[in-house]
Structures are given as C-alpha cells and as structure tokens.
Amino acid sequence: MLGIYRHGTSPLHRARPGVKLAGLALMAIALFLPASPAGIVAVGLGAAFVTVAGYGIAGIPSRIAIAQIRPALWILGMIFLFHAIMGDALTGALIVARFILLIALAALVTLTTRVSDMIATIEAGLQPLRRFVDPGRIAMCLVLTIRFVPVLANEAHALQEAQAARGGKRTGPSAFIRLAVPLILRGLRLSETVAEALHARGFGRNESFPESAQTRRGHAKPGLAQPDSEIDPQTEAHRDP
Amino acid sequence: MIEIEAIRHRVETNTILHELSLNLGEGRIGIIGANGSGKSTFARLLNGLILPSAGRVRVHGHDTRAAGDVVRALVGFVFQNPDHQIVYPIVEEDVGFGLRNAGLRGDALSCAVTEALESFGLTEKRNQPAHLLSGGEKQLLALAGILALAPRVVVLDEPTALLDLRNRRKIARILADLPQQVVLVTHDLDMLDGFDRVLVFDSGRIVADDTPARAIAHYIRLMEA
Numbered sequence: 528m529l530g531i532y533r534h535g536t537s538p539l540h541r542a543r544p545g546v547k548l549a550g551l552a553l554m555a556i557a558l559f560l561p562a563s564p565a566g567i568v569a570v571g572l573g574a575a576f577v578t579v580a581g582y583g584i585a586g587i588p589s590r591i592a593i594a595q596i597r598p599a600l601w602i603l604g605m606i607f608l609f610h611a612i613m614g615d616a617l618t619g620a621l622i623v624a625r626f627i628l629l630i631a632l633a634a635l636v637t638l639t640t641r642v643s644d645m646i647a648t649i650e651a652g653l654q655p656l657r658r659f660v661d662p663g664r665i666a667m668c669l670v671l672t673i674r675f676v677p678v679l680a681n682e683a684h685a686l687q688e689a690q691a692a693r694g695g696k697r698t699g700p701s702a703f704i705r706l707a708v709p710l711i712l713r714g715l716r717l718s719e720t721v722a723e724a725l726h727a728r729g730f731g732r733n734e735s736f737p738e739s740a741q742t743r744r745g746h747a748k749p750g751l752a753q754p755d756s757e758i759d760p761q762t763e764a765h766r767d768p
Numbered sequence: 769m770i771e772i773e774a775i776r777h778r779v780e781t782n783t784i785l786h787e788l789s790l791n792l793g794e795g796r797i798g799i800i801g802a803n804g805s806g807k808s809t810f811a812r813l814l815n816g817l818i819l820p821s822a823g824r825v826r827v828h829g830h831d832t833r834a835a836g837d838v839v840r841a842l843v844g845f846v847f848q849n850p851d852h853q854i855v856y857p858i859v860e861e862d863v864g865f866g867l868r869n870a871g872l873r874g875d876a877l878s879c880a881v882t883e884a885l886e887s888f889g890l891t892e893k894r895n896q897p898a899h900l901l902s903g904g905e906k907q908l909l910a911l912a913g914i915l916a917l918a919p920r921v922v923v924l925d926e927p928t929a930l931l932d933l934r935n936r937r938k939i940a941r942i943l944a945d946l947p948q949q950v951v952l953v954t955h956d957l958d959m960l961d962g963f964d965r966v967l968v969f970d971s972g973r974i975v976a977d978d979t980p981a982r983a984i985a986h987y988i989r990l991m992e993a
Contacts, residue, residue, distance in 0.1 A: 532858055534895035643861040674857050677899040681851075720852040723817050727845040728855070728913065729837075729869030 531595075531634070532641055539585040539639045544648040547636045554632050558625045567621050574628045581635045595634030596627055603627065646670055667730065671721065682713050769793045770814060770921065770951075775823030777809055777972075784809045785972045787823070792951065794964035796943075798980060799953045800987050801969030807953045810969065811925050814951060815843035828920060841870070844919035844948075848926040850906035851899075859901070859909055860885065860894040866917045884916035888942075904935030911942065923951045928959060957984050 534540075539547070558574055561567045582592050603623045610619025637645075646666045653662035686709055687697055696702045725731065770792040777785040785806045792814075801807045812818040813825050816832035816839045825832045832839045847853045856862040863881045864872075872880055885891045888908045893901060898909060907927060914922065924943070928936040940959050943950055952959060960966055966983035968976035968990065976986035 531897075532895075641861060642857050643864065670856060674855060674898075677897075678851050681899075717852060720847065720849070721855075723812075724845075724847055724853040725855065727815060727817060727840060727847075728853075728866040729840060729917070730855075730865075 531638055533585075533587060533591070533638050535586055535639065537585045537639070539581060539635070542639075544636075544640050544644045545652070547640060548648065551632055551636050555629055558629060564617065564621065567625070571621070571624055571628065574625075574632070578628055578631045578635065581632070585635065585639050587635070587638055591638070592631060592634070595638070596630050599626070599630055642670065642673055667725075675717070675721070678717070679710070679714060682717075683710050686710055686713075769828060770949075771826040772813075773824050773826070775813065775820040775825060777806075777813070777818070778821045783972055785813075785820075788974060789823075790967075790974070790977070792949075792965075795949055796963040796965070797949075797951045798960040798963045798966040798983075799951065799969065800955070800957065800960070800966060800983070802991065805969040806972040807969050808925050811845075811923050811951065811953045814921070814923050815840050815845050817845065841917070842919055843921040843923055844914035844917060846907075846910055846914055846922065846924040846927050848929050850903075850910035850930075853910045853913070854898045854906060857897055857899070859890060859896055859898055862898055862909060863890075863913050863916055866913055870917055880916055884912045887915070888912040903930050904932070904938065907931060907935065907939060908942075911939070915946070915948075919948060921949045921951065922946060923953075925953045926955065927952075928954065928956050957987075960984065 554574060554577065557570055561570050582589070603626055606626075607616070607619040607623045610616060610622070646669055649669065650662045650666040653660060653665055656662070683706060686706055690702070690705060691697055695705060772788055772790050772792070774787055774789050775785065776783070776787050788810075799807050799810065809818060813820055813832070814827065816825070816836040819833050827839045827842050830838045830842065854862050855865050860881050863884050864877055867877050867880050881894075882891075885894050888911065890905065890908060890912060893905065893909075898906065901909060907930075911927070922943075928939050931939065936956060936959070940961075943952065943959075944962060952963075954960070960980045963980045966976075966978060966980045967974050968983050968987045970990060975990065976983045978986070
C-alpha cells in the first residue's frame with residue numbers, strides 16, 4: 528500500500544478491488560481452517576499454486592514478490608523459534624508457511640490495486656455504517672496514513688543524520704527518545720499543513736477549517752464560515768458530476 | 769479582482785498584520801519581505817485558509833468568510849513544500865484528488881488528469897509513487913493538482929524555496945505562461961521578472977507597493993539597514 532502499486536493491464540489489475548479483497552479473505556480462512564497437518568499441507572500447496580499463478584498472471588517479477596515478504600521474516604523467524612524451543616517445530620513451520628503465503632497474497636492485492644480504488648471500495652463498504660462514522664473521513668485517514676509513512680520516514684532519517692552530525696548516537700534507548708520527541712513534534716506541525724492543503728484542495732467542502740488549526744494559526748473563530756450564500760454558477764456547474 | 773478591506777490579523781496578543789486595504793487586480797503580483805513579516809499569513813487570507821480578525825477579503829465578489837468554498841474553488845494555493853500538499857501515493861491519483869472533490873468522475877476525471885499531466889510533462893510518471901519523484905517533479909505535481917481545477921487565481925507560497933536553479937526556472941516559465949492571475953510569495957527576486965506589481969511586507973505592514981524594480985530596491989535597502 529505504501530506506493531508499491533505496479534501499473535499493469537492484467538486480469539488481476541482489472542479485477543474489482545472488492546472481489547480481490549473477498550478472495551483474500553477466503554484464502555485466509557481456507558489457510559487457517561484445517562487443523563490436521565495433512566489438511567494444512569494440502570491447502571497450503573493449493574494456496575502456493577494460487578500465489579505463484581497470481582504473480583505470474585499479474586506479470587510481477589519474483590524479486591518484487593520476495594521483497595514483499597522480507598520485512599516480515601524476522602518476526603516469522605521469532606514465531607518459528609518460539610515453537611521450536613517449545614518442542615513443536617512442525618507446528619511452527621506450518622504457521623510460518625501459512626503466514627508467508629498470506630502476506631504474499633495480500634501483497635499481490637496491493638501490487639495490483641490503486642490506492643484510490645482500494646479506498647473507494649473501503650468507503651463504499653463503510654456506507655451502511657454512515658450513521659455512526661463518516662466513510663469519507665475514514666477513507667481519507669487511510670490514504671494519509673499510506674501517503675505519509677515515507678514522508679515521516681524521510682523526516683526520521685533527516686533527524687538521525689542531523690543528530691549524528693552533532694555527535695549523537697544512532698542506536699540505543701536514548702537515541703530512540705531523542706529521535707521520537709522531535710519526530711512527533713514535526714509530525715504535528717506537518718499535520719497542520721496537510722490539513723490546510725486538504726482544505727485548499729476542496730476536501731470537506733461546506734465545512735469550516737478545523738477548529739484546532741484555526742486557533743493555533745490565529746484564524747478567526749471556528750464556525751464562522753457560513754453556507755454559501757451567493758454561489759458562482761460557473762463554480763457550481765464545475766462541481767457537478 | 770481581489771478586494772482587501774480594512775483587514776487586521778492577530779494571533780492571541782500578537783499582531784501579525786496591521787490594518788491593510790488594497791485591491792489586487794494585476795495579472796502578476798509578487799510579495800516579498802523578511803521572514804515573519806506576514807507574507808504567508810497574507811497569502812492564506814486570499815483563499816480563506818485564514819479568516820482575518822477584522823475586515824474582509826473578497827475574491828471576484830465572494831467574501832472568504834461567507835463563501836469560503838467558492839473562494840477556494842476560485843483561488844488555487846500552492847505550498848512551499850510539495851510533500852505537504854501531495855495527498856495520494858500515486859501521481860495520477862493525486863492530480864485526481866482535487867478534481868474528485870470538485871465532483872468530476874469517470875471519463876471526465878480521467879481526461880482532466882491526463883491533460884494536467886501532459887501540461888506539466890508528467891505523463892511518463894503518472895503511475896509512479898509520488899514519494900519517488902524528484903523535488904522539482906513533486907512541485908510540478910503540486911502545481912498540476914491545483915491548476916487541473918482551473919482556478920481563476922493562483923497563490924503560491926515560496927514554491928521554489930526547495931528547488932535547484934533548473935527547476936526554479938521551469939516553475940518561473942510555467943507561471944509566466946499561466947492565463948490566471950498569479951500572486952507569488954517569494955524570496956527569489958529573479959522570479960519577479962516581468963511582474964506587474966510587487967508588495968514589500970515588513971512587520972505586518974506593506975511598506976512598498978510598486979513596480980518590481982522599485983519595490984525590490986526598497987526591500988534591499990530594508991534588509992541592509
């Protein structure tokens with residue numbers, strides 16, 4: 528989801544995100560339903576075939592596929608190690624194998640689905656709950672989370688470099704705290720600017736600028752923005768679908 | 769035409785902008801001044817991101833206080849750091865963001881995105897992750913996202929501050945060719961070549977309002993004092 532979408536025209540790329548997500552959910556259930564080792568191996572082999580075929584159909588190179596699993600290997604290794612120490616290496620191996628397949632399948636969905644399509648699907652899926660939550664805002668939260676992970680990672684890297692340049696350590700608890708505090712502060716400042724940008728680009732029309740941001744920037748009292756009293760016909764026409 | 773009538777702006781007890789009244793009707797207007805002189809606050813007043821503590825701002829007859837959405841549709845705003853303005857992870861999705869907010873869907877949306885990307889030479893990047901673009905490309909993407917909405921006024925807050933010379937010149941050429949009214953906040957005085965009018969801000973007041981040559985001379989004297 529972090530910008531790993533790979534453009535393509537394969538049937539998997541063209542499939543609706545909802546269908547892909549439902550397929551992923553079914554595969555997850557199928558992978559973790561069997562209780563016996565024989566059943567797990569049988570379903571696992573089937574899922575492995577589906578995974579390899581899926582990557583082949585989508586035209587995604589094996590190095591890209593492996594790169595999706597690599598970040599999770601350390602935690603999977605820990606799971607296996609825990610089971611091995613407890614004297615049940617086979618169960619550990621089966622759990623890890625199923626997680627690897629599931630991660631590969633989930634990555635296949637994100638590699639072949641635009642974030643905007645995924646978000647639109649999630650937004651549509653949340654519509655029945657719109658009395659309780661605003662689907663548009665939930666979807667925007669997800670978009671911003673995905674979009675700003677690399678931005679904050681860059682900020683963290685820049686902070687680490689700045690601290691190292693002044694003799695600060697890069698590792699250890701004190702280095703973590705020295706990094707976390709300014710990073711959180713930068714994140715908060717960034718959130719204000721991003722809120723302004725969202726507002727400037729028309730997100731949340733008919734709403735006043737967020738109260739907290741208005742107060743901090745010394746904006747006029749929140750809620751002063753009134754419903755449009757004199758709509759420019761040209762602008763209004765532009766808004767219509 | 770942007771009409772600014774007796775505006776003042778305060779943050780708690782600090783006065784950011786003292787009383788100002790002026791009309792902005794020229795095609796190319798530059799805003800310069802020292803850090804903290806009120807330039808960025810002034811720019812944000814023009815599209816209603818900030819509402820003045822007193823007085824009013826009207827854009828093509830629409831009050832930023834009473835018709836903020838209309839004003840924001842009329843006035844596009846480009847921020848200094850494009851990373852703060854790019855919302856979607858993929859280039860074409862981000863250009864489409866503002867257009868979707870404006871109500872475009874389907875083929876109309878796709879055509880408008882394609883047109884915007886072509887105008888800014890980003891067609892080849894349309895399916896790439898935005899965070900992998902260069903600084904110049906990110907600023908072009910930010911501009912494309914705003915100009916795709918066809919605003920009548922474009923306000924830019926130091927858009928070249930993070931760019932190299934080549935990209936600064938590229939942005940300058942794009943701005944020079946825009947049919948829209950442009951209000952540019954900048955420290956890059958070369959960007960003001962060919963502008964119609966330049967305002968110099970100092971401690972929340974406009975201390976010069978003149979042709980670029982005379983206003984820049986005033987600004988330099990101010991900085992050297």
